[in-house]
Amino acid sequence: MKKISLILLLIGINFSVNAQSDFLEQKPISISYFGHYYLHPGLKIGTQYDWKTWEKRKERKKRTIVKTKSLFISPQIGFYVHPKNHAGLLVNVDFGYQRIKDKHGFYQAYSIGLGYMTQFNSGTTYVGESDGSITAKKWASRAYFMPSLNLELGQQINDKIGWYVKGTLASKLFYNTGVSAETFLELGMKFNLGKF
Amino acid sequence: MLGKIGSLLVFVVLILASCQKEPAVSTQMEESFYIRNGQADIPAFVYGNGASKVFILVVHGGPGGNGLEYRGGTYSEQLEEKYAMVYTDQRHQGNSHGHLSEGDITIDAMVEDLHLTVKTLKARYGNDISLFMMGHSWGGTLGTAYMIKEDYQHELAGWIEVDGAHDIPLLNIELIKMIQTIGAEEITAGNNISDWNEMIDFVTAIDTNNITSDQSGVMNAYGHSIEDLLSQLHHSDGASAGILTSLFLPPNNPAISSLSGIQLPQAFMNEVEAKAMTNDLHKITIPTLLQWGKYDFVVPPALGYSAFDNISSADKYLKIYEHSAHSPMNNEPDLFVADIVSFIETHK
Numbered sequence: 001m002k003k004i005s006l007i008l009l010l011i012g013i014n015f016s017v018n019a020q021s022d023f024l025e026q027k028p029i030s031i032s033y034f035g036h037y038y039l040h041p042g043l044k045i046g047t048q049y050d051w052k053t054w055e056k057r058k059e060r061k062k063r064t065i066v067k068t069k070s071l072f073i074s075p076q077i078g079f080y081v082h083p084k085n086h087a088g089l090l091v092n093v094d095f096g097y098q099r100i101k102d103k104h105g106f107y108q109a110y111s112i113g114l115g116y117m118t119q120f121n122s123g124t125t126y127v128g129e130s131d132g133s134i135t136a137k138k139w140a141s142r143a144y145f146m147p148s149l150n151l152e153l154g155q156q157i158n159d160k161i162g163w164y165v166k167g168t169l170a171s172k173l174f175y176n177t178g179v180s181a182e183t184f185l186e187l188g189m190k191f192n193l194g195k196f
Numbered sequence: 197m198l199g200k201i202g203s204l205l206v207f208v209v210l211i212l213a214s215c216q217k218e219p220a221v222s223t224q225m226e227e228s229f230y231i232r233n234g235q236a237d238i239p240a241f242v243y244g245n246g247a248s249k250v251f252i253l254v255v256h257g258g259p260g261g262n263g264l265e266y267r268g269g270t271y272s273e274q275l276e277e278k279y280a281m282v283y284t285d286q287r288h289q290g291n292s293h294g295h296l297s298e299g300d301i302t303i304d305a306m307v308e309d310l311h312l313t314v315k316t317l318k319a320r321y322g323n324d325i326s327l328f329m330m331g332h333s334w335g336g337t338l339g340t341a342y343m344i345k346e347d348y349q350h351e352l353a354g355w356i357e358v359d360g361a362h363d364i365p366l367l368n369i370e371l372i373k374m375i376q377t378i379g380a381e382e383i384t385a386g387n388n389i390s391d392w393n394e395m396i397d398f399v400t401a402i403d404t405n406n407i408t409s410d411q412s413g414v415m416n417a418y419g420h421s422i423e424d425l426l427s428q429l430h431h432s433d434g435a436s437a438g439i440l441t442s443l444f445l446p447p448n449n450p451a452i453s454s455l456s457g458i459q460l461p462q463a464f465m466n467e468v469e470a471k472a473m474t475n476d477l478h479k480i481t482i483p484t485l486l487q488w489g490k491y492d493f494v495v496p497p498a499l500g501y502s503a504f505d506n507i508s509s510a511d512k513y514l515k516i517y518e519h520s521a522h523s524p525m526n527n528e529p530d531l532f533v534a535d536i537v538s539f540i541e542t543h544k
Contacts, residue, residue, distance in 0.1 A: 037451070040446070082446060082447070083446040084227070084241065084446050084447035085291055086291075119293065121230040121237055122230070122239075123227065124218055124230070125229065125230040125231070125232050126229065126230070126232065126312075126319065127232040128232065128234075128315075134312070134315060134316055134319050137232075140230065140232060140237070142237060142293060142295065175293060175456075176287075176293060176294060176456050177288065177297065177459060177461060178459040179455070179459075180293075180452050181455050
């Protein structure tokens with residue numbers, strides 16, 4: 001489990017570092033409200049690296065429709081708080097396909113995510129020790145591998161800024177003896193910092 | 197860059213969280229903490245009047261329920277006004293989480309969780325608190341298992357069993373009898389004749405020396421559905437917090453809770469199905485209050501009488517509620533609470 005998280009972290013760091021040189025020119029940074037079960041509030045940031053991009057043109061009578069398609073990789077980090085229950089810290093990489101209409105900049109993206117979620121217990125955790133004593137521990141946590149399915153809709157308003165809505169279905173694996181069901185909603189903005 | 201921002205976010209969250217002062221004992225407590233027993237992290241939610249120094253540890257039903265299901269409606273409001281209520285989730289249920297194997301899910305492991313919870317409550321709120329345990333339905337099974345293990349019961353001031361199932365094989369046999377007798381009365385009275393005939397036909401065909409878990413499951417479903425057929429029952433606002441609160445608002449998460457409950461291992465469910473503790477009830481010596489609905493078709497009142505007859509406590513009480521079924525806290529909350537208050541004030 002820890003090896004998997006390390007790999008995910010390295011993938012994320014690798015892309016953010018490799019992309020450093022041209023990040024300010026091309027790669028958008030996203031900042032979003034990150035709602036676990038919609039209402040447990042949080043924040044998520046990320047970036048996107050287009051691995052492969054191609055264009056598709058359709059000729060119509062009066063105009064030509066141009067769609068830009070791409071395969072992308074998007075490393076992200078986010079956290080949320082479920083009050084009096086737990087806080088979650090997520091390191092995640094999405095692998096996806098995006099299709100954008102050039103005329104108005106509307107796009108949709110489908111992706112799968114590989115994530116590593118650390119769940120921090122709210123309040124004190126009282127740990128029963130083998131000698132029968134109890135130790136109080138703040139922010140005790142457990143970590144879970146968390147794959148996800150994502151649907152994102154958005155619009156690139158201009159070459160500097162865009163907005164998006166993203167829904168995620170995910171599952172913590174090896175949660176108790178099985179799996180959990182998680183859902184997330186993101187409402188965010190994307191900024192192409194190099195264009196400002 | 198992402199790493200730095202992430203670290204900053206974690207730092208901010210930790211700083212904000214560390215501002216909470218714990219424990220915050222008051223007349224209107226509202227706090228949560230966790231108990232970690234091996235690979236299981238078990239949440240405890242405390243609400244109510246902690247200044248009373250009386251704490252009631254709620255052991256939820258199921259298996260597969262959660263503690264906060266019991267917070268809602270008249271009875272919990274009344275009890276929280278007088279005492280502190282501790283709603284916990286059992287391992288692999290509710291909001292409990294961890295990395296567990298099927299072998300970790302046993303009744304004894306849950307008894308040990310309760311034992312650690314009791315010790316934790318005393319460590320957190322002081323050894324001078326008066327601690328009562330209240331188990332409903334399956335919580336009565338688990339609570340009874342706790343009471344008869346070693347000297348654990350002596351950590352408590354009293355045991356409150358509400359429609360609890362200390363002997364599942366006995367429960368099944370008594371349930372068959374109850375469906376046959378009350379079903380016949382209802383048919384004679386002309387009430388819901390086809391429903392009762394169907395149930396009577398089903399239970400009459402059962403070989404009582406060999407009741408399968410499938411048959412037990414069908415009878416359990418009958419037990420719940422019968423509550424809609426009986427005019428004898430009183431109904432008050434129950435433990436339903438409303439759909440929005442149930443789905444989204446803190447601190448419960450019913451979706452995750454339900455999924456955890458559904459995934460309880462079959463080996464554990466088989467262990468529950470075979471659990472019979474009637475012969476060990478004599479080990480219970482602390483003050484005990486038994487509360488039962490007269491029309492409980494999930495855990496028949498015969499089990500209440502069985503518990504009353506076999507428990508050794510000098511101070512034991514059996515209260516049968518004439519207009520209640522499996523959850524007298526919802527059917528007759530005023531009477532239910534009055535009996536608990538009387539019991540606690542006598543034995544705290």
